[in-house]
Amino acid sequence: MENETACTGFFRARDEDTLSCLDAFQESGAIQWFFGNLLEAFYNIGAALAQPAAWLNWSDKEALMRFIYFGGSVEFFFAVLLIVLVVAIIGFIRNEFMWGVVRGLEGGANLIGRIFAWAGLLMVLQQILIVFMQRIFTASQISLGIGTSFTKDISWWAEMLKFENxxxxxxCCTYTFVQGGHVRVDLVYSAIGHRAKRVIDMFGSLVFMMPVAILVWLYGWFFLWRHLVTPNPSASDTLDRLMMKSRALRWNVETIGFSPNGFDAYFLFKVLLVMFAGLVFLQGIAFFFRSFLEWKEGEESEGKYLDRDVLEPGEVEMAAPEHLARQ
Known part of the structure; x- marks a missing residue:
């Protein structure tokens, strides 16, 4: 009972939670609502760290519902915002700290991208195997393993290519962003100076990159859990309502494929959607911090600590057309 009472304060299960954000704006004012939630985030973070079992012990149905509620809640948004603001304030005072955050976030994006980029090679090898087994050996199944083998229908392996893609x-999206591999239309950007470019970059990360990542997260979070548990949680559910639903809670992992013997783990696509949103949001923070530091320190800091993959001179000549190689 004490644990449940403490969690009530953490997740703000009171009448105000039944109001929409618009109602909160109308009743208490936008500024009061914003700073009230921001100040409360100090307590929410402390309570979450002090009582991890209250939302991470998924053997407890109520703890699982708290986790589902928290992941798409206003409280979680302000907890993340508070952490970002604290890191930013420290970074504004000590630029070395901010550079460390940038290097850490970009390094994480590079590490994840370089690992999962191998899924592209896996797709090619798997497709070759499918063609050989199906067209040449006329097999209906593929078995992998030594001793205990993993056997699935060829249609399962063929549909799995979508997951690898x-x-x-x-x-690899944020890795490509760090590497500068995304297409950019530089109608204005290429014609302006260094500091103006950094201002545009900061504006873009705050107004476009991070807000879109938040929207994708909010959509993807409940989209994911609706295919993992029943009764289905909803973004409009209050904590009290989810606690009532927890009495009938059970796992109901989606295992339906497009074909009878096809790939049956489509819930993993929903997991990837949430991971994608989180990675883009973190990279938006890194991009804002980098743009600010490069704006403050001048042109000599452009590309500072930027870890980009570079082909060796011989590899460049092999990869580029002959006339470009001569240039």
Missing amino acids: ALVVTL
């Missing part, structure tokens, strides 16, 4: 798209 999703791994590359979602988990």
